[in-house]
Amino acid sequence: MDGSQLLAVSQERQAQVDAVLERFFSLSKNRAAAFGPQYVQLWEALESNTIGGKRFRPRMVMAAYQALGGTDIEAAAYVGAAFELLHTALIVHDDVIDHDFSRRGVPNISGSYRDAAAASGSSERVAEHSGISAAVIAGDLALFNSYRLIDRTGVADVTRSRLLEVMDDALFASAAGELIDVDFSINFDMPRVDDILHMERLKTAVYSFECPLQAGAILAGASEEVVATLGDFGREIGIAYQIVDDLLGVFGLEAETGKTTVGDLREGKRTVLVSYATSTPEWATIGELIGKADLSDAEADSVRAVLTSCGAKSFAEGLARYYGNRALARLAEPHIPPALRAELHPVADAVLGRVK
Amino acid sequence: MDGSQLLAVSQERQAQVDAVLERFFSLSKNRAAAFGPQYVQLWEALESNTIGGKRFRPRMVMAAYQALGGTDIEAAAYVGAAFELLHTALIVHDDVIDHDFSRRGVPNISGSYRDAAAASGSSERVAEHSGISAAVIAGDLALFNSYRLIDRTGVADVTRSRLLEVMDDALFASAAGELIDVDFSINFDMPRVDDILHMERLKTAVYSFECPLQAGAILAGASEEVVATLGDFGREIGIAYQIVDDLLGVFGLEAETGKTTVGDLREGKRTVLVSYATSTPEWATIGELIGKADLSDAEADSVRAVLTSCGAKSFAEGLARYYGNRALARLAEPHIPPALRAELHPVADAVLGRVK
Numbered sequence: 001m002d003g004s005q006l007l008a009v010s011q012e013r014q015a016q017v018d019a020v021l022e023r024f025f026s027l028s029k030n031r032a033a034a035f036g037p038q039y040v041q042l043w044e045a046l047e048s049n050t051i052g053g054k055r056f057r058p059r060m061v062m063a064a065y066q067a068l069g070g071t072d073i074e075a076a077a078y079v080g081a082a083f084e085l086l087h088t089a090l091i092v093h094d095d096v097i098d099h100d101f102s103r104r105g106v107p108n109i110s111g112s113y114r115d116a117a118a119a120s121g122s123s124e125r126v127a128e129h130s131g132i133s134a135a136v137i138a139g140d141l142a143l144f145n146s147y148r149l150i151d152r153t154g155v156a157d158v159t160r161s162r163l164l165e166v167m168d169d170a171l172f173a174s175a176a177g178e179l180i181d182v183d184f185s186i187n188f189d190m191p192r193v194d195d196i197l198h199m200e201r202l203k204t205a206v207y208s209f210e211c212p213l214q215a216g217a218i219l220a221g222a223s224e225e226v227v228a229t230l231g232d233f234g235r236e237i238g239i240a241y242q243i244v245d246d247l248l249g250v251f252g253l254e255a256e257t258g259k260t261t262v263g264d265l266r267e268g269k270r271t272v273l274v275s276y277a278t279s280t281p282e283w284a285t286i287g288e289l290i291g292k293a294d295l296s297d298a299e300a301d302s303v304r305a306v307l308t309s310c311g312a313k314s315f316a317e318g319l320a321r322y323y324g325n326r327a328l329a330r331l332a333e334p335h336i337p338p339a340l341r342a343e344l345h346p347v348a349d350a351v352l353g354r355v356k
Numbered sequence: 357m358d359g360s361q362l363l364a365v366s367q368e369r370q371a372q373v374d375a376v377l378e379r380f381f382s383l384s385k386n387r388a389a390a391f392g393p394q395y396v397q398l399w400e401a402l403e404s405n406t407i408g409g410k411r412f413r414p415r416m417v418m419a420a421y422q423a424l425g426g427t428d429i430e431a432a433a434y435v436g437a438a439f440e441l442l443h444t445a446l447i448v449h450d451d452v453i454d455h456d457f458s459r460r461g462v463p464n465i466s467g468s469y470r471d472a473a474a475a476s477g478s479s480e481r482v483a484e485h486s487g488i489s490a491a492v493i494a495g496d497l498a499l500f501n502s503y504r505l506i507d508r509t510g511v512a513d514v515t516r517s518r519l520l521e522v523m524d525d526a527l528f529a530s531a532a533g534e535l536i537d538v539d540f541s542i543n544f545d546m547p548r549v550d551d552i553l554h555m556e557r558l559k560t561a562v563y564s565f566e567c568p569l570q571a572g573a574i575l576a577g578a579s580e581e582v583v584a585t586l587g588d589f590g591r592e593i594g595i596a597y598q599i600v601d602d603l604l605g606v607f608g609l610e611a612e613t614g615k616t617t618v619g620d621l622r623e624g625k626r627t628v629l630v631s632y633a634t635s636t637p638e639w640a641t642i643g644e645l646i647g648k649a650d651l652s653d654a655e656a657d658s659v660r661a662v663l664t665s666c667g668a669k670s671f672a673e674g675l676a677r678y679y680g681n682r683a684l685a686r687l688a689e690p691h692i693p694p695a696l697r698a699e700l701h702p703v704a705d706a707v708l709g710r711v712k
Binding site: 031032035036038039042089093096097099117122126129130132133134136137139140141143144145147148151157161164168171172173175176178179180182183185186202 | 388391394398473490492503513520542
């Protein structure tokens with residue numbers, strides 16, 4: 001398959017998932033209309049927070065499913081849509097936890113409700129309350145319905161039940177990771193590199209890589225061995241992805257990631273980079289700048305220079321490559337069908353290709 | 357059946373539901389242990405927020421189920437436990453929305469996490485963040501798993517699917533009600549009596565009365581006609597319950613309700629009582645006291661006196677009785693089996709018995 005074919009496959013899959021989500025939101029909005037216009041509005045806000053993403057998790061589901069011979073694309077699209085909605089639920093509630101009113105520079109649910117309340121004369125406190133309330137409720141609806149979408153695949157009982165277990169595993173791990181992340185943000189001590197990897201894996205990688213890949217394989221009726229190996233591949237590549245994400249959060253270009261590259265530094269986000277740096281003598285020169293809310297661009301540049309000179313950047317890059325290579329080694333196992341290898345090799349390449 | 361037999365039945369049902377919940381929490385805590393002790397702690401906090409309640413919703417499920425001839429008590433206990441967990445999820449997130457750190461005078465999840473963080477030296481802001489984060493995560497786990505418990509009933513596919521629809525209806529309505537309630541708390545205008553009843557029905561009565569009763573009937577294989585009538589009965593008695601709750605929130609004894617009876621007045625809670633009072637000339641004398649955060653006991657007494665003299669109290673009592681009688685009329689319909697009538701008549705009596 002050449003590049004343009006790959007792209008066409010990917011676009012067709014995305015269209016299938018988008019169609020499922022559109023139908024789901026259309027039904028939900030019709031249903032909400034009976035409860036009044038503000039409920040329809042909340043569903044619209046939830047929809048606009050779900051639509052337009054990269055459909056990353058659905059693509060994992062469908063890649064595994066189709067490469068393993070699955071042909072009921074609509075069922076796979078439902079499972080993909082379920083993971084997309086789970087993702088929405090988790091980020092909407094993550095923003096509540098972090099008291100964030102925007103995501104990637106755009107107002108999120110809390111932000112748009114807060115701004116609307118402020119525009120109609122509410123005080124700042126009341127407007128924030130309105131925003132956070134809407135986000136708590138919208139996240140609950142997304143979470144509950146992620147589960148519902150699995151029910152709507154129309155697959156046989158045994159398969160459905162295993163898919164629900166995988167969704168359950170995804171939420172169970174993500175909640176654990178979120179809790180550890182909150183602890184990190186509260187405690188003064190810098191966590192160790194492996195504690196950060198553990199948290200990032202639980203909070204994001206399990207539900208973004210491991211579980212979607214496994215769900216696709218289960219839906220395709222793959223052997224336990226293949227399902228297990230896909231979980232392993234997903235774990236390794238998911239950790240690699242998170243390390244690369246941390247690197248891009250400091251060294252990436254804003255236009256590419258949609259994040260300002262001083263955000264993580266100002267926030268004092270606990271990353272592999274920063275954790276590594278604390279173990280070096282150079283830490284003394286930047287320790288006070290990490291987490292400085294009004295960090296200037298010049299200060300951010302000097303932090304970047306030190307994170308480079310102390311070896312943190314090359315360590316993180318090396319670690320990402322290490323996990324990426326471990327992921328590739330899983331794909332090389334003999335029970336992995338060539339078509340699956342051909343699907344997932346580019347995924348691993350894309351993750352590692354983000355490292356300069 | 358005499359009183360002591362009724363009590364014995366009720367206690368046996370509660371024990372069955374408690375056993376399901378204990379097993380669920382025990383499994384979850386074991387599973388959480390692999391993710392570290394703080395995750396086990398979160399599950400313990402969720403458990404202690406679930407255990408010890410009145411098991412009101414499970415009792416509705418089981419009353420309908422057994423009175424309609426159901427004999428698989430364990431399956432009914434799973435469905436009951438699912439509604440109990442949904443209830444926990446909703447109150448935990450409701451407390452997040454209301455920024456409440458206690459419930460019935462006892463620290464809730466937010467409160468216990470906040471207090472623990474404060475005790476180990478966190479600032480007030482950080483401690484509150486810790487508390488709210490834990491509550492968001494715990495509520496998500498409860499919500500997701502309320503659905504899971506329905507899966508674990510082991511009932512046939514068609515029944516399971518209908519039960520899940522009822523759970524879905526419960527959450528869908530409750531989210532709509534919560535949203536309207538947030539709007540009430542933000543807008544200056546006093547909502548009309550029927551808008552308040554509509555909000556209270558959606559936010560609480562649907563998931564507390566209508567859906568549990570319908571779920572019990574569906575599980576027992578009852579006719580559509582019976583399921584529909586139980587929904588109607590649940591709606592009427594649920595609204596009556598909410599009106600009585602509003603009355604007790606102002607006139608009730610603290611020892612009886614566990615709530616301080618000035619709380620609703622200090623908060624300026626939009627209730628049938630207060631909404632009615634705004635339409636009377638006497639409102640001018642108490643308008644400024646409703647929602648006064650530091651309302652004194654003497655001021656509260658004078659508000660109560662005016663809510664009585666202006667007719668709001670007797671109007672609310674009359675309205676509660678009206679809905680209670682409408683509920684009883686449903687039970688009198690010919691297709692309602694006598695055993696079901698015998699089960700639910702005392703429920704309606706108990707609700708109305710709370711009005712002095």
